[in-house]
Amino acid sequence: MNHADIGLAGLAASAILIAVAVGVSLWRSLGLERQLLWAASRALVQLLIVGFALQFVVGDDDPLVYSLIWLVVMHLFAAYTTWRRASDVPSVFALSLLAYAASSLVTLGVLFGFHVYELEGRTIVPLAGIVVGNSLAATVLVSRRLFDASSERRTEIEGRLALGLSASDAFQPVLRESLRTALIPQIETTKAVGIIALPGAMVGLVLAGVDPADAVRVQISVMYLVLGSVATTTAVMSLGIARELFTSSDQLIRRR
Numbered sequence: 001m002n003h004a005d006i007g008l009a010g011l012a013a014s015a016i017l018i019a020v021a022v023g024v025s026l027w028r029s030l031g032l033e034r035q036l037l038w039a040a041s042r043a044l045v046q047l048l049i050v051g052f053a054l055q056f057v058v059g060d061d062d063p064l065v066y067s068l069i070w071l072v073v074m075h076l077f078a079a080y081t082t083w084r085r086a087s088d089v090p091s092v093f094a095l096s097l098l099a100y101a102a103s104s105l106v107t108l109g110v111l112f113g114f115h116v117y118e119l120e121g122r123t124i125v126p127l128a129g130i131v132v133g134n135s136l137a138a139t140v141l142v143s144r145r146l147f148d149a150s151s152e153r154r155t156e157i158e159g160r161l162a163l164g165l166s167a168s169d170a171f172q173p174v175l176r177e178s179l180r181t182a183l184i185p186q187i188e189t190t191k192a193v194g195i196i197a198l199p200g201a202m203v204g205l206v207l208a209g210v211d212p213a214d215a216v217r218v219q220i221s222v223m224y225l226v227l228g229s230v231a232t233t234t235a236v237m238s239l240g241i242a243r244e245l246f247t248s249s250d251q252l253i254r255r256r
Contacts, residue, residue: 058122067121071128075100078132086143095240096139103232104131107225116221134226135233142182142234146241149174157252167250171242182234190227
């Protein structure tokens with residue numbers, strides 16, 4: 001029996017929860033009714049489209065080149081989203097694209113290189129989606145923190161430069177604090193897994209009838225994947241932005 005076989009009636013019934021959220025917004029005069037309905041509708045349409053498209057990628061006989069094309073599009077869209085959320089950060093599109101690609105290469109290289117998962121469409125696309133999806137918020141956060149700090153703490157940074165420190169050394173405290181800020185939420189989430197919350201991948205597998213012990217092993221590998229991907233992406237992004245904030249002669253670039 002497939003415990004996750006949800007029909008149209010079940011899907012419609014679950015939409016009652018959206019009505020609950022809208023009701024709360026109306027009750028407390030939050031003004032979020034349109035955003036809630038738009039978010040729910042958009043998610044429905046996007047997932048239906050993705051579900052249809054995945055049929056041509058995750059099959060056993062589907063060429064891996066389809067999965068690679070999917071990954072390229074995914075990374076480009078993630079870089080575009082990062083650019084939209086931090087458009088004033090210099091070279092943010094190119095740097096975020098590089099960061100997402102580096103993160104996918106490192107994390108997926110470990111999982112597939114050590115045969116944790118078999119190299120096939122049904123594993124490549126979902127795992128890459130986890131890498132990029134979970135890295136996006138942290139990437140935007142570290143980008144904005146570094147860019148804002150370059151203005152807010154200009155006197156402090158230039159003081160270090162005046163003492164003879166190189167650009168990388170003068171900016172190191174800001175870089176370290178920004179990276180900590182971006183990583184701590186994911187670290188706390190990882191620490192809370194299994195005690196406070198059951199993650200989505202594990203819940204989905206259990207609902208699908210998979211043995212809980214097997215579901216736990218999959219979830220652990222996913223959590224490690226997420227933590228490694230966020231660390232890699234933010235590290236690459238922060239180093240790239242730090243280079244963009246200084247001239248070749250180690251002067252902090254003034255920005256409006």
